[in-house]
Amino acid sequence: DAGITQSPRHKVTETGTPVTLRCHQTENHRYMYWYRQDPGHGLRLIHYSYGVKDTDKGEVSDGYSVSRSKTEDFLLTLESATSSQTSVYFCAISSSNTEAFFGQGTRLTVV
Amino acid sequence: GDSVTQMEGPVTLSEEAFLTINCTYTATGYPSLFWYVQYPGEGLQLLLKATKADDKGSNKGFEATYRKETTSFHLEKGSVQVSDSAVYFCALSDHGGATNKLIFGTGTLLAVQP
Numbered sequence: 001d002a003g004i005t006q007s008p009r010h011k012v013t014e015t016g017t018p019v020t021l022r023c024h025q026t027e028n029h030r031y032m033y034w035y036r037q038d039p040g041h042g043l044r045l046i047h048y049s050y051g052v053k054d055t056d057k058g059e060v061s062d063g064y065s066v067s068r069s070k071t072e073d074f075l076l077t078l079e080s081a082t083s084s085q086t087s088v089y090f091c092a093i094s095s096s097n098t099e100a101f102f103g104q105g106t107r108l109t110v111v
Numbered sequence: 112g113d114s115v116t117q118m119e120g121p122v123t124l125s126e127e128a129f130l131t132i133n134c135t136y137t138a139t140g141y142p143s144l145f146w147y148v149q150y151p152g153e154g155l156q157l158l159l160k161a162t163k164a165d166d167k168g169s170n171k172g173f174e175a176t177y178r179k180e181t182t183s184f185h186l187e188k189g190s191v192q193v194s195d196s197a198v199y200f201c202a203l204s205d206h207g208g209a210t211n212k213l214i215f216g217t218g219t220l221l222a223v224q225p
Contacts, residue, residue, distance in 0.1 A: 031211045042200060042217035043155070050211065058212075059112075090154060092213065099145060100204075100213050102154035 003027050006091050006103035013110055019078040021106050023091030025071075029101075031094045032074040034058075034066065036087040037105070043090065049074055081110045113138045117201045117216035124191055124223050132186040132219045134175075134201035142203040144168075144177050144184040149198045149218070158186075158199070196223045 003026030013019050023032060031050055035043040035058075045058030047066040055066050063085060065077045078085055086109050094100040118133040136144065143162045147155040159168030164179035173188045184201060201216040 033213060035215075040217065043215040045212070045214065048212060092155075094204075094211055094213070096211065099157045099160060100155075102147075102156070104154050 004091060004093050004101055004103045006089075006106050008106060009104065010107045011109070013081050013108070015082060015110055016080050019081050019108065021076045021089055021091075021108070023074045023076070023093075023103060025074075025093045027093060027095075027101070028071060029093040029095045029098070030071075031100075032068065033092040033094075033100070034064075034074065034076045035090045035092065036060065036085075037090060038087050046076065046089075081108075083110050086110045113142065113203060113205075113212075113214050115201050115203055115214055115216035117199075117219055119217070120198075120220040122219060122221050124221070126193055126223055126225050127190045128223075130186070130188040130191045130195075130221065132199055132201075132221070134184045134186065134216060136182050136184065136201075136203050138182075138203055138205075140205055142205055144175070145202040145204065145213075146173070146175055146184070146186050147200040147202060147215075149200065151197070155200060191221070191223045193223045193225050196221055 005024045033048040034046040044060045049055045049068045089106045091103040092100040114137045145160045146158040148158045159170040161168040161177035167176045198218045200218045204213045
């Protein structure tokens with residue numbers, strides 16, 4: 001299995017609080033991605049990174065920010081969590097000549 | 112922008128039945144195409160891929176052919192098993208491009224009954 005770890009695996013938080021999800025890789029892959037998975041929508045891209053400090057928005061980036069200060073870590077932050085951000089979040093990594101490898105997911109519930 | 116459309120599920124089949132899950136795409140360049148599978152409670156894992164037109168990806172009895180003329184990448188299996196029950200996602204990527212961005216379809220739930 002590719003070395004990719006998401007933390008935490010489960011989190012319950014209150015509306016309006018900040019939340020940070022972490023994705024850590026040991027594969028030295030250049031590209032990292034954050035997706036959310038919701039029934040009827042499949043996986044939707046939130047943000048992605050194509051290098052250290054190089055990030056860009058995906059299709060559902062509103063309310064989310066990311067940071068990548070080193071190759072192995074890609075952080076996803078919800079500045080002020082809302083109930084609509086209750087979802088399962090997946091991190092993925094890839095390089096130019098490999099497919100994407102996914103983490104086990106983080107189940108986030110905003111109450 | 113680039114997008115992927117796949118047939119809605121759920122698809123319910125009896126064991127040993129033939130499976131087809133349709134997938135079509137819209138892309139400005141020449142993307143790579145993928146099928147990923149997600150078993151209950153797990154993350155996604157690559158099932159098969161094709162990187163150029165007319166390529167056929169295959170794995171575990173599943174096959175899909177990259178059809179540029181119809182912008183399609185339909186997933187097929189001749190005889191499904193109960194263990195194939197999962198959600199299947201079609202995806203595209205500008206693999207090797209500037210961003211390697213990976214775009215998914217909405218997923219198709221397959222339920223195979225004994």
